[in-house]
Amino acid sequence: MVSTPGNRRPGHSRRAQYNTFYNYLLAVGGLGIGVVLLLVSLNDSGAFASTRAAANGVVAPVAVAGAEARHESTSWFATLAGYFTRGSRVAALEREVSEARVKLAEQAALKDENARLKALLALSESDDKPVAFARLIGSTSSSTRRFATLSAGSNQGVRVGMGVRSPLGLVGRVLEVGTSTSRVLLITDTESTIPVRRAVDGVQAYATGQGDGTLRIRLAATGINPLRKGDAIVTSGSGGLYRPNEAVAVVVSLIQDGAIARPLSDPGMTEYVAVERAFDEAAAGAAAMPEAPVAP
Template sequence: MFLGYVLAIAGAVVGAVLLVASTFNPPLFAGLRMTAAAVTAPVSSGLAALGSAGATVTGAIDGWVFAHAENAAMKRELAVTRPLLMQARTIAYDNRRLRALLAVRDRTAQPVVAARLVSSTASSGRRFALLDAGRLHGIEIGMPVRGPDGLIGRVTETGPNAARVLLLSDTDSIVPVRRTRDGLPAIAAGRGDGLVDIRSVNTTNVRFDAGDVFVTSGTGGLYAPGAPVARVIASGADTVSARTFAHPDTLDFALVERPFIPVPPPAGLPTAAGR
């Protein structure tokens, strides 16, 4: 206890002396302060570096955890939105096709029915398509079939609720056409390989250029004039290959039309005017 009192009194005396000395002679302790600072500066610098490194490591860990969580959330969102995007694209595609088909219907006099193309032969030698409408819907043999992009073919067989369509690219298909830029008459004949041949009519050495567009001419009375048929692939003379505008394997709906000039009834049958 005595030693404690002695140390306390000595500390108080030393503190008082130092206080008086620092008040009346401040530069006296500058050397001591700088010596203490020189000793403590490396320790403070090391402690600051350790703190900065710890903060950097902590930030990197937090960033990795946040990025990992954000990446997982984005993957989940992508998995949810991908089917919606595919559905939206399908709806937009169908909408464009249906709008184009409605425009064709509005320009066509007395269309019979708009039906769905449920199948088509795209690789065999014969080229046919199947409609999901038939005699019950007013479809008859010989009626032209059009799509949003142009002529598809004509009906060759009918059932109660189905009809078979002979495509333009079939070898039995022959369509009278004309060139749009000068009205040159020609024949579009199917080749059986997805293309058609454009053949000149009653003339020779007729020149066809790549990109020539041919539409129905109305000759024969089956197809109404002006329906897009095919575009020439490569230049040539007399007979050239062309690609049809309508691609049945990519179509959803088609429009069945009445013949441009209806076939007269057989002799002996009463007509509508004579009833």
């Protein structure tokens, strides 16, 4: 019995030889077609545009599905990462917000300070230049006596009897002077009496401090009380200590012989003030003596 070889060569089978020949023929033909297409596309880039468009249309659904899958996977990983990093990111954001609030507060304070300084500069543009600009570095608020400390003294030209005012109105007058600080008697002190008048018609009166942050406006002439709520009270210039027409207070309530007024310039809320020469130097010398209330 003759045995058949287990691994016969193609040459022993005519069918195998034909299959091999046809495979080589298809390979050579495909290569030739590819070369022809390559040469055509190099000479004319738009020759197969429609074919490419049709091919892109066929594979577009698959590409869209792949893009959506990538997006979903990216979002999922981002969500997962955000879950683990949320605490640190929230803490960082809260810290940034706190720092931003501090900077906003600082900017608001600087804006307010610039406004006050500009208002003080407006005072210096008047004909009578202030002697000095200074800070109110302290004031009494709980005592019945109302004093304030000024960060300017004799070295800056401050003298006893000089008026002190802010951009809003009269604050008081200098009572005692040191080399670098001064003591100011506020207009709300019980020992302070200022000749004043109503701004609209010049009704004469006296403004006396009540020790509680308000002023009592007593009319110089008794009779019918002409004052009304909201009336502006200014200095009259009488007595020679304060210059005329300096804002003092606004009437808030009426009494039988006058009114109760609220000072326009609150020492507790005032930072910068201007020190002015007395309207009359003789009055400034008399101001160094204790001042008694003026009877209406």
